[in-house]
Amino acid sequence: MEFLQDAHVWEAIGLAIFIAALIYLKVPGMAMTALDSRATKIQAQLDEATKLREEAERLLAEIKAQREASEHQAESIVTMAKEEAARLGEEAKVKLEEQIKRRGEMAERRIALAEAQAAAEVKAAAADLAAQAAEAVLSARLAAATSDPLIDAAVAAVATKLQ
Numbered sequence: 001m002e003f004l005q006d007a008h009v010w011e012a013i014g015l016a017i018f019i020a021a022l023i024y025l026k027v028p029g030m031a032m033t034a035l036d037s038r039a040t041k042i043q044a045q046l047d048e049a050t051k052l053r054e055e056a057e058r059l060l061a062e063i064k065a066q067r068e069a070s071e072h073q074a075e076s077i078v079t080m081a082k083e084e085a086a087r088l089g090e091e092a093k094v095k096l097e098e099q100i101k102r103r104g105e106m107a108e109r110r111i112a113l114a115e116a117q118a119a120a121e122v123k124a125a126a127a128d129l130a131a132q133a134a135e136a137v138l139s140a141r142l143a144a145a146t147s148d149p150l151i152d153a154a155v156a157a158v159a160t161k162l163q
Contacts, residue, residue, distance in 0.1 A: 003009050
């Protein structure tokens, strides 16, 4: 029984008893149950992470689509604004040209009216001057042609004889 004297044998016997005790106390089953429950928890976390990732990818796709739609809308708004600005610029240009034309025509009418008034004033002044000159000439002729007493007597005599 020399082999009982060997320390390695007792170590092996102790290990065998320890393993048998663990099996008898169902420690490997508890370990497997603990590992299985841990694996179930990890699988649930992985499933949840997968769902969250899919949801995040779906949200990312929606956000990208919204961003593209917003960019397209912004481009259309900018295009419309540029077109509106060009149209308003053209309208302003046309209105300005019309206003300049109207003011020019108004100025021409005012000038023509002023010319007509000036011409009327000149004609009126010339007519007044001509009337004054005619009056002066006629007054001078009439003053010079005041009756001569001999002519008056001869006219009166002729008038009596003709009657």
